Amino acid sequence: MSLVEVDSRYRVTLTSDVRKMVEVRKGQRVYIVPKGDSFVVIPLSDDVDSQLQKLIGNVKFNKAARKKAETFLFKQAR
Amino acid sequence: MADTEFLFSLRPKDRWTKPTRKILRKVRQHGIQVRLLESAVQEMRAVLFSQGKSHRDAYRSLILIKTKLTKHGILEEPTTIDDYILADKLREEHAELTYFDSLHAAAALRLNTILLTNDNVYARCEVKTITFEELAR
Numbered sequence: 001m002s003l004v005e006v007d008s009r010y011r012v013t014l015t016s017d018v019r020k021m022v023e024v025r026k027g028q029r030v031y032i033v034p035k036g037d038s039f040v041v042i043p044l045s046d047d048v049d050s051q052l053q054k055l056i057g058n059v060k061f062n063k064a065a066r067k068k069a070e071t072f073l074f075k076q077a078r
Numbered sequence: 079m080a081d082t083e084f085l086f087s088l089r090p091k092d093r094w095t096k097p098t099r100k101i102l103r104k105v106r107q108h109g110i111q112v113r114l115l116e117s118a119v120q121e122m123r124a125v126l127f128s129q130g131k132s133h134r135d136a137y138r139s140l141i142l143i144k145t146k147l148t149k150h151g152i153l154e155e156p157t158t159i160d161d162y163i164l165a166d167k168l169r170e171e172h173a174e175l176t177y178f179d180s181l182h183a184a185a186a187l188r189l190n191t192i193l194l195t196n197d198n199v200y201a202r203c204e205v206k207t208i209t210f211e212e213l214a215r
């Protein structure tokens with residue numbers, strides 16, 4: 001936990017306490033999404049393609065997969 | 079207007095990666111407008127969950143995809159109540175359409191725009207389409 005100030009250009013500092021808990025490097029891009037009256041900041045991988053491949057590279061997308069997704073969705077809705 | 083296949087084609091080893099890269103180049107260099115249907119994101123999530131992916135996998139994938147879309151200036155097109163009404167009407171008339179086919183088709187019809195898709199199912203409900211290869215040319 002740390003208390004920091006928003007500077008004149010709306011920047012905030014990620015203090016060492018925070019960096020110890022969530023690894024982040026200088027120059028690394030982060031994704032910021034508003035959440036009510038706060039923000040969620042998620043560090044992004046440098047290599048978007050390889051991360052995407054790692055996460056969902058094995059997911060099938062064809063007629064059968066689409067049908068399965070539709071069935072899954074309708075089951076969830078019940 | 080891009081459907082779900084476009085989202086999956088952002089993976090580096092997808093079968094449509096090559097034309098998609100060309101399309102993204104055209105978007106950046108020639109100002110061609112491609113917008114992503116919200117229903118495509120809905121379908122992508124359903125596909126991921128139905129194949130056992132976790133919520134963490136889903137949101138991390140979506141962040142990466144959003145990063146790529148933002149980089150290329152591709153905007154999102156929200157789904158409206160009109161789309162759901164039209165989608166159900168389309169499904170009543172065309173039983174061959176899936177739940178998501180009908181949503182993608184409805185948005186394209188409402189906006190009177192061209193759907194970027196490799197699926198030929200849309201021809202039956204008078205949706206104008208263009209394939210990845212055609213747009214990449």
